[in-house]
Amino acid sequence: MEKKQYKIFGIKQITAMYSVIAIMILTCVLVLIGYHLFNQNVERNYKKYATTVLEYAYTVATEYSFGDMIVAREMPERYEEMREHLNKIKESSDIGYLYAVYFEDINNIHSITYAINTKTAEELAKGGEYTYMGKPCEAGSFEDETLRILQGAVKIGQRECGTLDGYSSEYGHMLNGYKVIFDSNDQAAGLLCVEIDVNDISKELNRYVRMIALFAAAFTLIVTLSYISAIEHSLINPITSITRSAKDFIKNIGNQRAMDESAQKLAQLDIHAKNEVGDLYRTISKMETDMAKQLRDLRLYSEKNEKMQNGLMVLMADMVETRDSDTGNHIQKTAAYVKIILEGLKKKGYYKELLTPEYIQDVIKSAPLHDVGKINISDTILNKPGKLTPEEFEIMKTHATCGKKILDKAIRSVGGENFLREARNMAAYHHERWDGKGYPEGLKGEEIPLSARIMAVADVFDALTSARVYKPAFPLEEAIRLIEEENGTKFDSKCVEVFFEAIEEVKAVIEEHGDEAV
Numbered sequence: 001m002e003k004k005q006y007k008i009f010g011i012k013q014i015t016a017m018y019s020v021i022a023i024m025i026l027t028c029v030l031v032l033i034g035y036h037l038f039n040q041n042v043e044r045n046y047k048k049y050a051t052t053v054l055e056y057a058y059t060v061a062t063e064y065s066f067g068d069m070i071v072a073r074e075m076p077e078r079y080e081e082m083r084e085h086l087n088k089i090k091e092s093s094d095i096g097y098l099y100a101v102y103f104e105d106i107n108n109i110h111s112i113t114y115a116i117n118t119k120t121a122e123e124l125a126k127g128g129e130y131t132y133m134g135k136p137c138e139a140g141s142f143e144d145e146t147l148r149i150l151q152g153a154v155k156i157g158q159r160e161c162g163t164l165d166g167y168s169s170e171y172g173h174m175l176n177g178y179k180v181i182f183d184s185n186d187q188a189a190g191l192l193c194v195e196i197d198v199n200d201i202s203k204e205l206n207r208y209v210r211m212i213a214l215f216a217a218a219f220t221l222i223v224t225l226s227y228i229s230a231i232e233h234s235l236i237n238p239i240t241s242i243t244r245s246a247k248d249f250i251k252n253i254g255n256q257r258a259m260d261e262s263a264q265k266l267a268q269l270d271i272h273a274k275n276e277v278g279d280l281y282r283t284i285s286k287m288e289t290d291m292a293k294q295l296r297d298l299r300l301y302s303e304k305n306e307k308m309q310n311g312l313m314v315l316m317a318d319m320v321e322t323r324d325s326d327t328g329n330h331i332q333k334t335a336a337y338v339k340i341i342l343e344g345l346k347k348k349g350y351y352k353e354l355l356t357p358e359y360i361q362d363v364i365k366s367a368p369l370h371d372v373g374k375i376n377i378s379d380t381i382l383n384k385p386g387k388l389t390p391e392e393f394e395i396m397k398t399h400a401t402c403g404k405k406i407l408d409k410a411i412r413s414v415g416g417e418n419f420l421r422e423a424r425n426m427a428a429y430h431h432e433r434w435d436g437k438g439y440p441e442g443l444k445g446e447e448i449p450l451s452a453r454i455m456a457v458a459d460v461f462d463a464l465t466s467a468r469v470y471k472p473a474f475p476l477e478e479a480i481r482l483i484e485e486e487n488g489t490k491f492d493s494k495c496v497e498v499f500f501e502a503i504e505e506v507k508a509v510i511e512e513h514g515d516e517a518v
Helices: 011-063 066-072 077-091 121-125 144-156 201-218 221-251 256-269 276-321 327-348 357-369 372-376 390-414 418-429 450-465 476-485 493-501 503-512
Strands: 097-103 112-117 162-168 172-182 188-197
Touching: 011 066, 011 077, 011 097, 011 162, 011 172, 011 188, 066 097, 066 112, 066 172, 066 188, 077 097, 077 112, 097 144, 144 162, 144 172, 144 188, 221 256, 221 276, 256 276, 327 357, 327 450, 327 493, 327 503, 357 418, 357 450, 372 390, 372 418, 390 418, 418 450, 450 476, 450 493, 476 493, 476 503, 493 503
Parallel strands: none
Antiparallel strands: 097 112, 097 188, 162 172, 172 188
């Protein structure tokens, strides 16, 4: 009897089945890999976003000297102005909380206390209230482990931002970002913190897995390819464009024109998606626009501040020039000599830790103020044609102390010492000697600020090579010999070395001002 053969599956069906199985396996593998990468990427982006917002807020807090407010436990008028700026940062970002805290007792983690918090306009409209400095944080707001980490950051004066996963009974899982706030004495005063709600991350991941698995089981390879094509159009391309624009923006931070162009290019993408991609696009676009504007405002403020500083220096130098018949050219030439010495030290690699571009610029700009103390010396002594008596010389020596007092007062008036610090050092100590026999304090060697040691060489050299009411100009060779005689006793030998190595530049300065020493 012939056996009946049954054709259960044909090649087409088997191929289709295997294809479906292969697609499902591949999809499952991809889902698992995607799950892992997506989870990592979400956490990394959350941390990066929290850090970015935190750094931006920290800039505002530093501008208002928030650390000093915390140390003093005071809320001056600028406190609320600062809060308004921080409120705007919160409103323009997707963080849940932005606040600052400090430990009333650094050794007690449960003494954590609010320094400030922020509220959006919407939160205030719904009855939200501000928390002011001095209010203890509610019990249970932070896990003990979180408090210990924050306590440790303050104790060691941690400089970089930190992030950690936190949990509280009231708010659940939160991603915390924190950065230590320092006062004007560079002492840790408290912490600026942001928090992002991450309770929904696991739900989003699970939803993502179920959705992909459902599509993989329901559709064939063609549908899958179509789906991938649609995803590429609606998701990958927009995200790629957004990412490219964001990278371009970050790369050009500091170049205002390029930043503005990058922000405009992102706005021109005009993505209308009403989903996470659309939210991401609108958020990043707004952040770029706001950041570009903020940096533009900061740059304009910096330029205005620099003009004010330079104007103050010129004004103070002019005050001396109008009284001392020798000061005009002296101010110009000593400033030129100071620049020559600074550039020589930099080229030789001397004092390289100190000779930053900012320091060099400060010293050059401040050089004209080294004799500002002469404003307190009488015209009789200042412009006396003959040699000063011992009593008159003692009076003349007080111009160093007077210059220091004048510039100290100016520093206090402008609210900070950075831009006038080296002017004060030169005014006070340019008559100190390397061997400690100078005045007014008898400082020795590197106890004398570098700017003052540089000015000492420039000041004496110009006095030797310039005509004064009490003497003619010395020949250049004689001036060089006299300086060399006191090299290592009166002067820093490194400063003398680089000065005379650039003697052709020195001669050019002398010739420019028509002196007779050349």
